[in-house]
Amino acid sequence: MTALPAELSDLIKAGPLVHLATINPDGSPQVSVIWIGIDGDQLVSGHLGRAVKVRNIERDPRVVLSFDTPREPGIFNTPYAVLRARATVAPSDQAWDLLDQLTKIYMSPDTEFPVPKRPGYIVRYAIERIGGMGPWA
Numbered sequence: 438m439t440a441l442p443a444e445l446s447d448l449i450k451a452g453p454l455v456h457l458a459t460i461n462p463d464g465s466p467q468v469s470v471i472w473i474g475i476d477g478d479q480l481v482s483g484h485l486g487r488a489v490k491v492r493n494i495e496r497d498p499r500v501v502l503s504f505d506t507p508r509e510p511g512i513f514n515t516p517y518a519v520l521r522a523r524a525t526v527a528p529s530d531q532a533w534d535l536l537d538q539l540t541k542i543y544m545s546p547d548t549e550f551p552v553p554k555r556p557g558y559i560v561r562y563a564i565e566r567i568g569g570m571g572p573w574a
Contacts, residue, residue, distance in 0.1 A: 532557030
């Protein structure tokens with residue numbers, strides 16, 4: 438497992454939208470936009486339903502996460518990160534709580550996750566390789 442460089446950890450804590458690529462049963466890619474957080478040395482995401490991305494991870498844990506930094510006027514190439522990881526899915530009564538924590542980053546500090554509280558799934562991403570363009574690459 439690869440450790441997160443400080444610059445990449447700071448970017449993730451700022452709440453970039455993340456493209457999660459999983460593998461469909463026929464081998465084709467499936468991409469979803471998700472919110473992520475950091476728990477220790479792993480990235481985590483919460484999901485209330487057993488959507489295609491969750492089922493794909495249960496079948497094949499190989500995933501790719503990609504996201505970019507905020508755009509800056511005059512900068513030709515915006516830094517971005519591409520993380521290859523192995524994901525694990527666990528049913529959890531804390532999935533809504535994680536999504537509520539992420540709502541405060543991705544929406545606003547005083548906003549509650551706008552879906553009724555219920556069990557779901559927490560996905561943990563063990564990073565295997567970090568690429569992209571930026572100080573973490």
